[in-house]
Amino acid sequence: MTNPTPAVHDRLATLTDTELPAYLYDMTALREHAAAVRAALPERVELYYAAKANPEAEILAALGPYVDGYEVSSGGELAHVAKAVPGRPLAFSGPGKTPAELAHALELGVERFHVESLHELHVLAALAARTPSDAAGGAPRPGVLLRFNLPLAAASLEGSSLAMGGRPTPFGLDPAEADTAVRLLTDGTYPQLRLLGVHAHLASGLDAPEQLAVAESIVTWAADLAGRHRVRIAEVNVGGGMSVDYAAPERRFDWTSYGAGLARLADAHPDLTLRIEPGRALTAYCGWYATEVLDVKRSHGEEFAVVRGGTHHMRTPATKGHDQPCTVVPVSEWPHPWPRPAAATERVTLTGQLCTPKDLLSRDVPAPGLRAGDRVAFGLAGAYAWNISHHDFLMHPRPGFHFLTPEPTA
């Protein structure tokens, strides 16, 4: 269960049935959470927001005061984020960047490129050679962080829900290519680029102790690489992937102990800029997907409530195979003369309007007596929810979007 905040609860009460479903974002909750995360981190550790978790312009702007920059993973995100939060530092990530996307990033003056392969390094270098740079006192040379898929002790990735590293994946350079990549950037082959450091985003869904172990192994590996080549590695980005527990929303990632651990790591490497780039754990908690129950039915001994909307708006439970935490908001009015459909048992499975058995939002929800016309608010819908969903499947209308901020006091 996750109770909607008062702002979400109040707005939901004012919306009519046809204004549902709706995404409700509590922008005050977002700001407070981001401020707490920032406060838990040592000052020296930089915080970038991974825009792909939720790229709504309002969200990007609200995070502005608490983050040092934004991580973008496509040309589309790059153009969008550069417009939504102009002038803020960007890091361009993602496998399979096209030459046109890289050229656009160079034109925009993107500070950091997370380079994912030797081929991409060659393409970037060729493009950068054609882009006017430093010489005339203009923009500094584009900086490169080499993204590596590092071997990690299997134990550190055990709790992970999505492993991008430590096993064969299409992400980043293989460690065997490290020496070649560093040489290209430091032996005069590509003077138009600057080697800034190392990037690794190895897994999602890790708790603080696991994340710290991952961060330590990345930093140690990067320090070895720098020592071997007698070059300076100024920055290490240890990625995102801080856990969000959908089964126990109140159990949040322990930013305080993570921040304390990062402080120890930063103290051990005083010349290094450490950076993290979480997405999900920053924005998941501020969003709700709220809707109404259209029908309640019994089928072969189990009860189902069909809600207005579904996984075409919030695909998160379908992709992650979990039950989205939710709260029922009872509605007493029933405008029809016929009996109101209602659950007879304790547990109800909440499904959407799609013609597929995969349109499951939450199974076996304890909702005794749930009725058609009641409302349901699904929590933890602020990340990887609307923007990862297959909106056009079945051509249902789109949800409303509400970014809730307190009324200015006169």
Ligand SMILES: *Cc1c(COP(=O)(O)O)cnc(C)c1O
């Ligand atoms: C997706 C992604 C992130 C953010 O991951 P979260 O699990 O949302 O914290 C960070 N860095 C890279 C490179 C990513 O692809």
